[in-house]
Amino acid sequence: MLPTFRSQRGHVTPLLLFLSSLHITSGGKLLVVPMDGSHWLSMQSVMKQLKENGHKIVTVAPEVNLHMKPSDDLYTLKTYPVPFTQEELEEHYQNTVNGIFEELPFLVKVVKVYKMLQTTSNMFFSTCTSLLFNEELMRYIEQSKFDALFIDPMMPCGQIVAEYLGIPSVFFLNGIPCGLDSEALQCPSPPSYVPRRLTTNTDHMTFAQRVKNLLMYMSEFFLCGFFYSPYSSLASQFLQKDMTVVELLSHGSLWLMKADFTFDYPKPLMPNVVAIGGINCAGKKSLTQEFEAIVNASGEHGIVVFSLGSMVSEIPMKKAMEIAAALGTIPQTVLWRYTGEVPSNLANNTRLVKWLPQNDLLAHPKARAFITHAGSHGIYEGICNAVPMVLMPLFGDQMDNAVRMESRGAGVTLNVLEMTSKDLSDALKAVIYDKTYKENIKRLSELHLDRPIHPLDLAVHWVEFVMKHKGAPHLRPAAHDLNWVQYHSIDVIAFLLAVVLIVLYISLECCLFCFRKCGWKKGRLNKKSKSKSQ
Template sequence: MRGRVWFPTLGLVAWLCCLSLEPVQGGKVLVLPVDGSHWLSMKLLVEELTLRGHEVEVLVPESSLLIKGSKSHKTEIYKVPFTQAELEKNFNRLRESIFDKAPDITDIPVMPNMVFIGGINCAKKAPLPADLQEFVDGSGDDGFIVFTMGSMVSDMPDVKAKLFIDAFRQIPQRVLWRYTGGLIDDMPKNVRVLKWLPQNDLLAHPKARVFMTHGGTHGIYEGICNGVPMLMFPLFGDQSDNVDRMVHRGVAKKLSIFEMTTESLVIALKEMINNKSYKEKMAKLSEIHLDRPAKPLDLAAFWTEFVMRHKGAAHLRVAGHDLNSIQYHNLDVFGIFVVILVVVLWLELKFCLFCVRKCGRKGTGKKKSE
């Protein structure tokens, strides 16, 4: 978290001004979401805007992983140059290879007109289903562990899965594992496998001891909001950077999914559970994160309505949009450097030729005199 200089009085006045603004009445919002886990956060904002009386229409690709239609808002299906089968085939190929080598996925840059709404997915908590409530309540003083590799990765090679299963067999904590792969016959009694689990609701339980996660943004904020230390296995994208930040703050421990062993996993789990500093530092980080003037969902709704009130908020546009291609790619700057370089080289060449002529004339004059 970067340090910033705050001006309390000015900030309070600005915030009161924001609160005094009336919400947009009957606004129209067109949403073009990104597929995958990004949609899980966008869906919360879409639902909130609908509750505030806005007419929201979501553009849904005819082939997608997580984006579906909904009764709470209008949807418009648009064609894409691939079928659902092709999409799932390509993604399954990625998922199968992800535990052998991390894919090369470029991070998206952060622009000045972006608003950070981390933790938007932590706001709503619901009671646990009766069977899960009984399972976690029965974990006693040892507590339980939540294990999931995110919404996009629900299984893994059997060899990797066995490493985790053998490790869980050696700890007293109960484990809730989101996993859709093949199961072994002698699954430990302290492990319950689910195709989907209410992650945020489980982490909010007081007996949650460790959150085993891949380091995705959603999972990290749910761990922070609920004050649960994390054992992290980054796979791709921004996850490695996310994990390093959590490890630096002393609230997480990192293991490589490609190099881990059953022994290293058991040692890491025991250290995180027995070393109270992880829990204490996470509780402090959670307190700081939750101490804010507005909830992330309200902040996202405010800025959406702000743009609507100000007809697109042209003053927030990034200046790069107004640059031509020469300016945007700094070709004019490179052009000046090239001209300077050519002039310098030309002057050096002229100087060298001048020196050669001078030396040549002196040599000729000396021979004549002799």
């Protein structure tokens, strides 16, 4: 993983250059400012490799969190107090999950979702202020002289720290809501073929879909304002200079984007974006004895893997019974990650487990289908292992993710609230027995895996690059130094139009002048000739 040691064809690393870089390629210091949840889980694979390469890693996290636990062999965890308790946090997340399955009138649901999001947003924001105004921790960070920050920019807090310390940062992300990522990258993203989040559009849109896409594009500013605008004020206050969130994020040196064009639709990219989609498929292990036994016992029919993600491990009984009934209609053994009360109609082929090694199970040749909530991690594991999917999106961008897989013929999407037992049963039978689903996902998988370098190596390379070279300013487009009018050449077009108009006006005036002159002469001549004739 040491770039300077790599066998670069014909390139012999000068000894001096190698020595000067040694402290970074083998002993750099990295500060990690992560986000809780599944985002954090895949960030760790990069940290693990960086640690193996000899770097020192410090992670800062709120005392109250879901997944960010101390891990002495991987990183030093520095926690800071926040103004809410572990119980409040867990209760909020459980309420959010329960809310998904509540069947309420549309407007009531919208208000409820809005309130949930507001609470989440308030929790994130108070976490951020708790970090920034924790003098002791900030002093420690400042004194530690980190080479770079490794940040999940979904919450722009990490970048405020980077900005404050004046050190470069690497982002690790799926994307940022409301197209803030494209905006901060100055990356063109034409709404005519780049579907906006939450529209469930594909890249091939009808006229009506393009109208919806443009309306979403225009309304994002207001939709996300309530979440991101407080960070603009916070950053401006903390850094003592005016700073919007877009400007703040635009200072990220390198963006490790969990994108891949077997999953995402092709669109423009900027030079400081590195696509590392499928990074979470790395680190495959063999199954434990317990799971190996279950899989082997499934016989020729094989297995179906069923998980609704790290956040949702139990669902209301009514829905669970509907699902259990459907699962009983197929001959495959179903491994269902589920921690709730056991549905009374659970069939013999269904095994409830509190946790399952999802990627390892999907990699098994006996995996026939994957029932997933369509989180990007799960989908990539489905693609890596060429397992067709039944997609049950729950919230956020999962609906968009599901549509992408369905539009590529690699899965069937169901509305988890509206679906019946039969719908699920039909969908499962389709993806298992209709060969086109398997063929499509196999083709996607072959395209995805045929890459010159593994996304994990790519991610580690670019983090080390930023640490070693103190950023990557040569990848930053000059567009950042232009305002909106300049970027769109509106001033230049106005100037050229003015020139054209002035030239036209002067030409016209000249013509008129000549015309008048001639007309006047002619008039005079006419007069003269008339007076003569008289």
